[in-house]
Every structure is written in C-alpha cells, then in structure tokens.
Amino acid sequence: MTYQMIEMHNQFPEVGIESIGLYVPRYFVSLDDLAHARGVDPMKFSVGIGQEQMAVPPPDEDVVTMGASAAHEALRDVDTSRIDTLIFATESGVDQSKAAAIYVHHLLQLPRRCKSFEVKQACCGSTAALQMAMAMVAQKPDRKVLIVAADVARYGLGTAGEPTQGAGALALVISAQPRIMKLESEWGSYTEDVMDFWRPNYLDEAVVDGKYSIKIYLKALSESWAQYTEESGLAFADHHRFCYHLPFTRMAEKAHRQLVKLTDQPEVHPEHYEDALHYNRVIGNSYTASLYIGLTSLLETTESDLTGQRIGLFSYGSGCMAAYFSGIVLPGYREALRPDRIAAQFQSRHRLSIEQYEEYYTHELPRDGSRYVTTAHDTGQFRLAGVEGHKRLYERAESLTVRAREPHIAVAM
Numbered sequence: 429m430t431y432q433m434i435e436m437h438n439q440f441p442e443v444g445i446e447s448i449g450l451y452v453p454r455y456f457v458s459l460d461d462l463a464h465a466r467g468v469d470p471m472k473f474s475v476g477i478g479q480e481q482m483a484v485p486p487p488d489e490d491v492v493t494m495g496a497s498a499a500h501e502a503l504r505d506v507d508t509s510r511i512d513t514l515i516f517a518t519e520s521g522v523d524q525s526k527a528a529a530i531y532v533h534h535l536l537q538l539p540r541r542c543k544s545f546e547v548k549q550a551c552c553g554s555t556a557a558l559q560m561a562m563a564m565v566a567q568k569p570d571r572k573v574l575i576v577a578a579d580v581a582r583y584g585l586g587t588a589g590e591p592t593q594g595a596g597a598l599a600l601v602i603s604a605q606p607r608i609m610k611l612e613s614e615w616g617s618y619t620e621d622v623m624d625f626w627r628p629n630y631l632d633e634a635v636v637d638g639k640y641s642i643k644i645y646l647k648a649l650s651e652s653w654a655q656y657t658e659e660s661g662l663a664f665a666d667h668h669r670f671c672y673h674l675p676f677t678r679m680a681e682k683a684h685r686q687l688v689k690l691t692d693q694p695e696v697h698p699e700h701y702e703d704a705l706h707y708n709r710v711i712g713n714s715y716t717a718s719l720y721i722g723l724t725s726l727l728e729t730t731e732s733d734l735t736g737q738r739i740g741l742f743s744y745g746s747g748c749m750a751a752y753f754s755g756i757v758l759p760g761y762r763e764a765l766r767p768d769r770i771a772a773q774f775q776s777r778h779r780l781s782i783e784q785y786e787e788y789y790t791h792e793l794p795r796d797g798s799r800y801v802t803t804a805h806d807t808g809q810f811r812l813a814g815v816e817g818h819k820r821l822y823e824r825a826e827s828l829t830v831r832a833r834e835p836h837i838a839v840a841m
C-alpha cells in the first residue's frame with residue numbers, strides 16, 4: 429500500500445506521536461559479569477534470553493527523576509503551554525496516593541491547568557494512557573498530551589528473573605500535529621484474570637511465573653491480533669515492521685514466530701522486528717516504557733527510510749491486559765528524533781561490578797520519617813535529594829556543586 433492509500437484507509441483525525449524522549453540510567457551491569465557471578469553459562473543470557481546489559485538506577489534516581497528527564501527531552505521543541513494533560517504510567521510508583529505525575533509537573537514547570545495523574549496495568553499502563561491521549565486529542569485537537577512511562581524492573585537477587593531486570597523512561601507527546609508517527613484508530617484488546625506476574629504492596633520485588641507469563645503473553649497476542657485484524661480489515665502483509673513488548677528481547681522472536689504461524693506466512697523474516705531490539709538489549713526490561721523504547725530503537729536504528737510504513741505494535745501487561753494497534757511513520761520523522769542524544773547516554777554509562785550492583789539493589793530509604801540526604805551520583809537532569817518527614821525531595825541535578833563520577837552509596841545524615 430502507498431502512503432496515500434494508507435491515508436485514505438484512515439478516516440480518524442490525524443493524531444499521533446509528535447516527539448519522543450528517552451532516558452536511561454547512567455549505570456549498568458554486564459550480563460556476562462552476572463552470569464559468572466551466578467555460575468550460569470553467559471550464552472544463556474545473551475542468546476537464550478537475548479540480553480547483554482541491564483540498566484541500574486543509582487540510589488538518587490527513581491521513576492520520577494527518570495520520567496522527568498525523559499519528559500524534558502520530549503518537550504525540547506514543544507510549546508508546553510499547550511500541554512493539557514500529563515499521564516504517568518508506572519508499576520514502580522513511589523506513593524500509593526500521590527501521582528508521580530505531580531512531581532514531574534512541578535519539576536518541568538508545566539502549566540497549572542495541565543491535569544496530571546498516574547495509571548496502572550503492569551507494562552500495558554502506558555498503552556492505556558496512549559489510547560486515552562488519542563481520544564483526548566481527537567476530541568480537542570489543539571491540546572497536547574504528555575505521556576511518561578517509567579519503571580524499575582526488579583526481581584530477587586539470584587532468581588531466574590534477575591537477568592531480565594532493567595530500568596528506563598520514555599516520554600511521548602501526543603498531538604494533532606504528529607511529526608513521527610500517525611496512530612491508527614483500530615485496536616484489538618484482551619483481558620484475562622491470571623497470576624503470571626504481580627507485586628503485592630508489601631513486596632519490593634515482583635513475583636513472576638516466567639514460563640506461564642510467556643504462554644499468556646502469546647495467547648494475548650493471538651487474541652488481540654484477531655480483534656485488531658477483524659476491526660481494521662488489515663492483514664500481516666499490510667505491516668512492514670513489528671514491535672513487541674519486551675520483557676527480554678528473545679520474547680520478540682517467540683512472539684513474531686507465533687504471528688507468522690498464525691497468519692500462514694511462508695517464513696520468518698527477522699528484519700521485520702530486529703531493529704526494535706537494539707536499545708532494549710542493553711537497557712533490559714523497563715516495563716511500561718519497554719514497547720516504546722523498542723519503537724524508538726526501530727525508528728532510530730533502521731538505516732532504510734521507514735516513511736509511509738505501517739508498524740504493528742503489541743503491548744502486554746501481566747495480570748493481564750494486552751492491546752494490538754498500529755501506526756504509520758510520517759515523512760520527515762528523522763528530523764524529529766535525536767539518536768545522537770541516546771548514543772551519548774549509552775556511551776557515558778558506568779559499568780557496575782556485581783558488588784556495587786548488589787549495594788544499589790539493597791539500598792533503602794528510611795521508612796520512619798527521619799531525614800536522609802542521598803549522595804550525588806551521575807544522574808539525568810533531576811535527582812532525588814533525600815527524604816524528610818516521609819516526603820520525597822527532588823531537585824535539579826545542575827544545582828549540585830559536587831557530582832560523583834564513580835558509584836557511591838548514600839549515607840544517612
């Protein structure tokens with residue numbers, strides 16, 4: 429299908445992605461180091477799971493600071509007075525009541541009239557936010573909606589889930605002036621009450637039945653694809669590339685094989701999904717941000733021009749809810765992306781030893797309301813300065829006079 433034909437197919441007002449911001453913590457663990465420390469063959473992590481590194485946030489970063497840094501990047505060329513709503517999607521929230529969105533709203537000095545709230549449904553929360561944002565923009569095309577997806581994927585030390593940890597944040601500006609991708613209006617959805625992955629309020633780590641989760645993920649893919657194709661009349665061949673939710677990159681291969689089988693394609697073409705995996709392979713899982721980091725990787729690392737191509741997107745959130753939808757890459761999309769900024773982030777990261785990673789992992793803020801000041805680590809634009817009276821205190825990282833270049837653990841004061 430040509431771009432013009434695809435345009436005719438869509439009667440929905442032009443709503444889509446105007447800009448993207450990505451933030452990755454400055455510290456990472458090599459999965460080869462982790463494999464050696466845990467007595468596992470490194471090939472299991474690099475080939476069997478498809479991960480090379482996992483991002484680790486230092487003690488003065490959390491979903492608020494990561495999300496604010498991603499949003500800061502996404503808003504660089506955007507008129508913030510038009511940001512009417514900020515939706516923060518996360519499953520590693522910092523408060524049971526106050527939305528992480530409010531902290532971000534303050535850090536970015538967004539207009540007081542901008543509504544700000546948090547949504548949750550595991551890794552699919554960001555996609556629920558996206559669908560909500562599309563409806564809001566279609567209803568009032570002069571508004572822009574900022575979506576922030578940020579998470580820290582945490583499983584127990586030494587567990588099977590440990591190599592599939594990671595952290596990161598991705599922000600999208602959704603508007604009626606999309607510069608990167610037009611989002612299409614036909615969606616397929618799937619919901620089923622299952623216990624494949626969850627985190628009770630009293631636990632800091634997720635509980636996961638990994639093998640069951642893979643099974644349910646694949647079932648949800650088939651079901652949501654069926655509804656999506658019924659509603660849109662589109663077939664596999666109408667899609668040029670495919671992005672999948674990535675708890676680990678090998679999952680994309682499993683998912684794509686299933687879609688190819690389901691739609692009776694003669695063979696799997698890895699180029700249909702491979703470019704969407706580069707960033708996640710060195711970031712790890714970032715739950716709500718993961719699918720959209722995959723999309724950013726596809727758009728920024730595919731050498732050929734993607735203009736006019738339809739991208740299929742599959743979002744999965746354990747528990748579970750899933751969605752299949754699609755978007756069309758717009759002319760000039762490359763000018764709206766900043767692969768140089770992301771490459772610079774990756775290049776400036778610090779490699780943690782396993783001992784340093786375990787110190788970061790076990791670091792805890794006081795839970796008794798006492799005052800605590802975090803040591804400055806290498807962070808993005810914003811950092812968690814400390815806590816006092818059960819309040820989290822955030823600041824702009826530039827205000828610091830001393831920036832630690834090497835990993836340090838915060839000390840209580």
Ligand code: COA
Pocket residue numbers: 469471472473475476477588589590591592624625636637638639641642645675676713744746
């Ligand atoms: N070289 C190459 N591949 C190897 C290997 C080696 N030396 N050793 C094992 N592998 C392969 C296995 O064959 C398997 O491949 P397969 O999936 O094609 O069968 C893969 O590595 C994983 O190993 P396995 O032993 O089956 O799994 P595990 O018990 O280590 O668990 C996960 C893997 C992914 C299930 C686990 O890390 C997990 O639960 N992660 C969390 C997932 C999640 O977050 N889900 C919820 C959101 S969707």
